[in-house]
Amino acid sequence: MPSLPLTIAEARRALDAKEYSALQLAESYLAAIEERDGDVHAYLEVWAESAREEARRADEIIARGEQKPLTGIPIAVKDNILIEGRTASSASKILEHYRASYDATVIAKLKAQGAVFLGRTNMDEFALGGSTENSAFGPTHNPHDLSRVPGGTSGGSAAAVSAGLALAALGSDTGGSIRQPSAFCGVVGLKPTYGAVSRFGLMAAASSLDQIGSIARTVEDAKILFDAIAGHDTQDSTSLPAGTYSARKEKHVIGVPRAYLAEGVDADVQKEFETSLKQLADAGYEIKDVELPALRYALACYYIINPAEVSTNLARYDGIRYGLSVEAETIGETYTQTRAAGFGPETRRRVLVGTFVLSAGYADAYYRKARAVRELIRADFASAFETVDAIALPTSPIPAWKIGEKADPVAMYAADIFTVPVNLAGTPAISVPGGMVVRDGVSLPNGFQLIGAHGSEDVLCSIAQKAVRS
Amino acid sequence: MERAADIHVRTLANLARIEITDAEARSLEKELPAIVAFVDDIQQAVASAPAAVPALRNVMRDDSSARACGEYTERLIAAAPASKDGYVKVKQVLSRNT
Numbered sequence: 001m002p003s004l005p006l007t008i009a010e011a012r013r014a015l016d017a018k019e020y021s022a023l024q025l026a027e028s029y030l031a032a033i034e035e036r037d038g039d040v041h042a043y044l045e046v047w048a049e050s051a052r053e054e055a056r057r058a059d060e061i062i063a064r065g066e067q068k069p070l071t072g073i074p075i076a077v078k079d080n081i082l083i084e085g086r087t088a089s090s091a092s093k094i095l096e097h098y099r100a101s102y103d104a105t106v107i108a109k110l111k112a113q114g115a116v117f118l119g120r121t122n123m124d125e126f127a128l129g130g131s132t133e134n135s136a137f138g139p140t141h142n143p144h145d146l147s148r149v150p151g152g153t154s155g156g157s158a159a160a161v162s163a164g165l166a167l168a169a170l171g172s173d174t175g176g177s178i179r180q181p182s183a184f185c186g187v188v189g190l191k192p193t194y195g196a197v198s199r200f201g202l203m204a205a206a207s208s209l210d211q212i213g214s215i216a217r218t219v220e221d222a223k224i225l226f227d228a229i230a231g232h233d234t235q236d237s238t239s240l241p242a243g244t245y246s247a248r249k250e251k252h253v254i255g256v257p258r259a260y261l262a263e264g265v266d267a268d269v270q271k272e273f274e275t276s277l278k279q280l281a282d283a284g285y286e287i288k289d290v291e292l293p294a295l296r297y298a299l300a301c302y303y304i305i306n307p308a309e310v311s312t313n314l315a316r317y318d319g320i321r322y323g324l325s326v327e328a329e330t331i332g333e334t335y336t337q338t339r340a341a342g343f344g345p346e347t348r349r350r351v352l353v354g355t356f357v358l359s360a361g362y363a364d365a366y367y368r369k370a371r372a373v374r375e376l377i378r379a380d381f382a383s384a385f386e387t388v389d390a391i392a393l394p395t396s397p398i399p400a401w402k403i404g405e406k407a408d409p410v411a412m413y414a415a416d417i418f419t420v421p422v423n424l425a426g427t428p429a430i431s432v433p434g435g436m437v438v439r440d441g442v443s444l445p446n447g448f449q450l451i452g453a454h455g456s457e458d459v460l461c462s463i464a465q466k467a468v469r470s
Numbered sequence: 471m472e473r474a475a476d477i478h479v480r481t482l483a484n485l486a487r488i489e490i491t492d493a494e495a496r497s498l499e500k501e502l503p504a505i506v507a508f509v510d511d512i513q514q515a516v517a518s519a520p521a522a523v524p525a526l527r528n529v530m531r532d533d534s535s536a537r538a539c540g541e542y543t544e545r546l547i548a549a550a551p552a553s554k555d556g557y558v559k560v561k562q563v564l565s566r567n568t
Contacts, residue, residue, distance in 0.1 A: 098549065099549065101542060101545040101546055101549060102542075234531075237529035294515075297511065297512055297514075297515045299508075299509075300508070300509040300510070300511050300512040300515075301512060303505070303508060303509045304509050304512060311486060315487070318487065319551060320550070320551070320558060320560055321546075321549065321550055321558055322549040322550065322551075323551075324551075325551030325552070328561070329561075330561055330562075331560055331561035331562065331563055332487075333489075334560070334561055335487040336487050336488055336489035337489050339486075339487055339488045339489070340488055340489040340490065343488065348488055348490075348498075349498070349501060349502065349505065351486050351488065352479070352482045352483065352486055352488070352498065352502055353502060353505050353506065354486075355482045355485045355486045356477060356482055356502070356506065357506075357509075359482070359485065365513060366509070366512065369512050369513065369515065369517065370509075370512055372515075372517035372518055373512060373515045373517045375517065376515070376517050408504075409501065409504075409505065410504055410505060410508045413505075413508060414508075
């Protein structure tokens with residue numbers, strides 16, 4: 001039997017060498033989930049029987065010598081990614097019993113490779129939040145300190161990988177939702193270039209910001225999973241045709257926006273950031289300052305565009321075609337009472353703010369202004385990438401907080417300062433382990449973030465591998 | 471010129487089709503202005519209409535159906551909260567009063 005935790009690379013080697021079977025590998029993870037997920041609550045639902053079936057089929061593929069990189073590899077899937085016939089709820093009561101009618105493209109690609117799906121993981125409702133506390137089905141607990149949040153919105157996926165309850169996981173990232181929980185849980189999280197991975201079958205939060213990405217124990221694993229799910233998809237008109245971005249010549253220079261880092265970062269987080277930078281310098285990278293002046297508006301820009309797009313995307317949850325439907329007298333009341341009953345507090349806040357910034361009399365000052373500022377942010381990144389391979393920042397200014405500690409929504413928004421600019425610009429970014437910090441006597445993971453130019457996942461991962469500090 | 475935001479929670483809730491209780495309205499009357507205040511400094515930024523985004527382009531498909539008629543009907547109707555004879559059933563939308 002395999003001894004967990006493993007990496008995809010190691011499992012692939014062992015499966016192909018017939019040291020154990022895909023069924024044994026799946027059983028090991030199912031046993032680990034049984035033993036430990038009661039405390040962590042990474043999973044909303046475990047698909048034990050179908051996972052065993054998928055593992056048996058994977059074993060047949062391996063026996064025929066036709067295995068692909070992900071054949072027999074046990075993956076956890078965030079609850080907002082559709083798998084035909086299975087429940088997907090975006091951790092919301094409004095979709096609690098919804099069964100998907102089709103496979104997301106990323107799922108179809110993984111099925112074609114014979115991957116094994118262990119279960120669906122917990123998240124903040126509709127991918128709105130930063131801690132997985134906004135799940136309608138209870139929070140997930142950080143495996144490093146169960147009294148603390150795992151981060152969000154892909155908290156379940158990050159916690160599952162961290163606790164050895166999945167070999168790797170799919171998450172989604174709209175403003176940091178893969179990178180920040182990966183940082184809080186001490187694992188690797190990759191948000192691809194916007195358009196690199198199809199969004200077909202991902203429940204949309206903010207359509208110009210969302211990307212599905214990979215969470216894994218190593219950079220190599222995150223890249224293997226990314227390669228398996230990436231690619232142009234005719235069913236997602238925002239997905240990029242091959243060759244959209246040309247390969248870049250490496251400069252071996254890392255940019256640090258020192259002005260943006262100036263305040264609000266915990267002292268030991270700053271210290272760990274400098275240590276990671278030094279490791280890259282020792283590996284031969286030049287570290288230089290870059291100016292990204294428009295980033296001072298990044299949080300405001302993001303927290304206008306995100307609610308605006310969310311308010312539009314969530315209009316479909318109205319009790320008519322799927323999901324919760326409250327019995328009411330009129331069709332109008334069907335909408336308003338269903339949405340009142342089905343949406344949690346943060347979802348409701350986000351939809352109302354979005355409605356406000358799009359409303360007559362305010363749309364120019366807020367939404368259209370934010371769209372214009374977004375272009376300034378894109379331009380700042382484009383200009384910086386003329387002279388650097390990647391931009392380095394801490395993933396989060398603070399480590400994982402205690403469950404229930406941040407009652408004020410705005411305090412949670414402010415903690416997204418280093419992740420949201422990436423989604424606004426559409427560039428890829430990765431969070432890797434960057435040392436530990438101590439809170440209340442407990443060691444907590446700290447994340448180091450690298451941001452790459454559009455389409456540069458290869459270079460980004462190659463640099464990231466050198467930055468990892470366990 | 472900056473415009474002080476005037477946030478009418480009940481109006482927004484009507485537009486967003488979400489019913490709210492009086493207690494919820496009272497707490498939203500504190501929370502929403504705080505969020506809008508958090509993003510308010512966008513008004514300080516000097517930026518005009520967004521330029522065209524190079525990687526976005528119009529994607530066209532043939533004006534024909536990609537799927538066989540009825541291929542997903544059963545699945546989709548099964549997901550609907552109420553249905554009848556292959557139709558999603560809803561409350562009356564248009565009033566017959568003249």
